[in-house]
Amino acid sequence: MVSLSNHVSPAPTFNGKGNIMREGNLQAPTRHPIDWKNPDFYDEASCEKELERIFDICHGCRRCVSLCNAFPMLFDLIDEAGDLETAGVPKEKFWKVVDQCYLCDVCYMTKCPYVPPHEWNLDFPHTMLRAKAIQYRVDGHLRLDSDRGACRECREQEWPGASRDAKGAGGSSGPRAARI
Template sequence: MSDTKKPAAREGSLDAPFRHPIEWRDEAYYDLAAVEAEMERQFDVCHTCRRCFNLCDSFPRLFDLIDESKTGELDSVPKSEYAKVDEACTLCDMCFLTKCPYVPPHEFDIDIPHLILRYRAAKRRAGEKSFVRDELGKTDRNGRLAKPLARIANWGTARKNTPIRKLLDAIAEIDAEAELPKYYGKTASDLLPTPVPPDPAGPAFGKRKVAIYSTCSVEYNGPDTGVAAARVLARQGIEAKVVYPECCGMPQLEGGDLAGVAGKAARVAAVFEPYIDQGYEVVALTASCGLMMKFEWPLILPENAAVAKLGAATRDICQY
């Protein structure tokens, strides 16, 4: 009899989780049949676990589809119904980051947000696009157009403006009861064309410099937030200046337009690289934008050194 002992089975999820690069430049990435087969595989794991039942509505929808099916198993759920799970996902990453015990390096290799992203990209490649969604996602263009007409734009989109809101609901499917963001005549960059002088009495005076990425939502829809952030940092003695090249591409990510996101990532990273080289840290004022810069962009452009550098230098304002 051999004295060789078999290695003990390892418990999953004891190693640090990681994510695979997003293979958006590979044509196989957009094979819808292959994507749906992978959705079936991962959804079946979710069905047997159900730990994410209390996160977004994607998981309750999936579990209801299974429980109400003929067999009570995923095999009797039509793949056309997967779209119902997709439409409830906001790509917030909470399931991957906080709940799932089966993310890589676990052998189950579960990553629902990036699976949904691939599904959207494949459907987009197959011609399933939303014109309204794509146009609303052009936040920089929309912000620039609304800027000189801010009062009129805000009047037209106000919830109390019932006739126009009902028209928007009918044409663009923007719910008439939804509270829409306001626009301003001056952006955060306009209000802070130069850095706020740092307070010499602040504990970080002479030690820290910050490039504030105002993000499109602050730049156009909440410029006072950018001013407040710069003033708070300056009070701590930190040299802080607003830098806003363009939107992070989250709207395009949500629509499955990965080439569009990659272009934005490369351009924004190129603008911030000289600041990082001069010792600036980058602070994002919107959490979803910080998520893009720190986690999504390096997976979309893993070979881009400037993107990697920016991801490592970025902090959310609440972290900083």
């Protein structure tokens, strides 16, 4: 039998404001609206800075490695960099990670301990969406890799009424709308 009397809780981590920062908060994730009408939203340098910040946090955690191809791609880029840090990865390679994200939200809703209300305010899918919007604005189209795979959870999901071989041929990707 395990004695709980010797169990010691980890010391809380305080931010510079005197508040306790908790990893893996038990509160539900909070989604902030995307400010897509703001011209700064489409600033590529600002987006790359945010990508680097988020990728650095993801690199230190790696809980999401099994979710989709974006995370192994990110971690391989960092591991192959000479200094094993995000700063060692050329910024133009960040877009390889963006191209692998399907915006399925699994990382945000189930795995990441740093989503809002956490102080680090990490929203991987919204940042990927912003980067894809910048790609579209600059290139006129998204640069999608044809060989990328959907996240494991999305591939294994059975959608009612969906035909696996109806690739764009009018097949339904979800339940039919019912008439009332």
